[in-house]
Amino acid sequence: AAGVIQSPRHLIKEKRETATLKCYPIPRHDTVYWYQQGPGQDPQFLISFYEKMQSDKGSIPDRFSAQQFSDYHSELNMSSLELGDSALYFCASSLLGQERGGSETQYFGPGTRLLVL
Amino acid sequence: DAKTTQPPSMDCAEGRAANLPCNHSTISGNEYVYWYRQIHSQGPQYIIHGLKNNETNEMASLIITEDRKSSTLILPHATLRDTAVYYCIVRVALYNTDKLIFGTGTRLQVFP
Numbered sequence: 582a583a584g585v586i587q588s589p590r591h592l593i594k595e596k597r598e599t600a601t602l603k604c605y606p607i608p609r610h611d612t613v614y615w616y617q618q619g620p621g622q623d624p625q626f627l628i629s630f631y632e633k634m635q636s637d638k639g640s641i642p643d644r645f646s647a648q649q650f651s652d653y654h655s656e657l658n659m660s661s662l663e664l665g666d667s668a669l670y671f672c673a674s675s676l677l678g679q680e681r682g683g684s685e686t687q688y689f690g691p692g693t694r695l696l697v698l
Numbered sequence: 699d700a701k702t703t704q705p706p707s708m709d710c711a712e713g714r715a716a717n718l719p720c721n722h723s724t725i726s727g728n729e730y731v732y733w734y735r736q737i738h739s740q741g742p743q744y745i746i747h748g749l750k751n752n753e754t755n756e757m758a759s760l761i762i763t764e765d766r767k768s769s770t771l772i773l774p775h776a777t778l779r780d781t782a783v784y785y786c787i788v789r790v791a792l793y794n795t796d797k798l799i800f801g802t803g804t805r806l807q808v809f810p
Contacts, residue, residue: 585741612795614797614798616798623785623800623801623802623803624736624742624798624800625800626797626798626799629795629797631795636795637795637796637797639797669739671741671742673741673742673798675795677795685795686732686744686747687744687798688744689734689741689742689743689744690741691740691741692739692740692741694739
């Protein structure tokens with residue numbers, strides 16, 4: 582079965598540079614979530630989109646922005662990168678109302694490992 | 699904050715059943731119990747979820763107590779590849795796009 586695709590898988594940037602992470606959800610899924618996992622930490626929610634509209638926002642720095650496009654893929658844009666932005670960034674997708682009882686299971690991609698030097 | 703409490707670590711011998719407990723004493727009537735696992739730096743992998751009935755799939759079984767204040771994830775025959783951090787998460791899941799709130803999870807070590 583098709584899974585969530587993230588690109589790139591690895592990214593190295595210098596401080597103050599910008600980075601763009603891409604997420605391609607499972608086909609037919611309409612909701613995308615972004616999570617950040619710092620070294621030795623648990624995943625933390627950043628932001629989500631449903632039908633191309635922002636649906637929820639977590640502890641996402643103002644330097645970060647994201648959007649979901651008409652084909653449902655999403656991009657996370659990160660500017661003025663800081664050393665502390667080094668982390669794994671996961672994207673997950675789900676389909677509203679798809680499953681039994683209407684439960685929406687989130688399926689995760691393999692992640693993008695960002696290293697800021 | 700996470701609404702669940704899990705032991706920080708557990709060991710299990712290969713081939714034996716791994717029983718991972720989770721307390722969620724403040725769970726609401728419309729919240730499901732989800733289990734995910736993360737194998738070293740990979741994306742969290744969905745395992746199973748349930749509302750109040752016990753559930754079973756090809757990966758695991760989920761036993762939810764009658765009062766729904768706790769649950770147990772059972773891996774019937776643990777293998778070395780089941781070594782991972784296991785997260786128990788409660789979440790409203792009916793026509794909802796809520797985020798997952800990860801706690802610290804249980805680090806399961808399966809040994810030969």
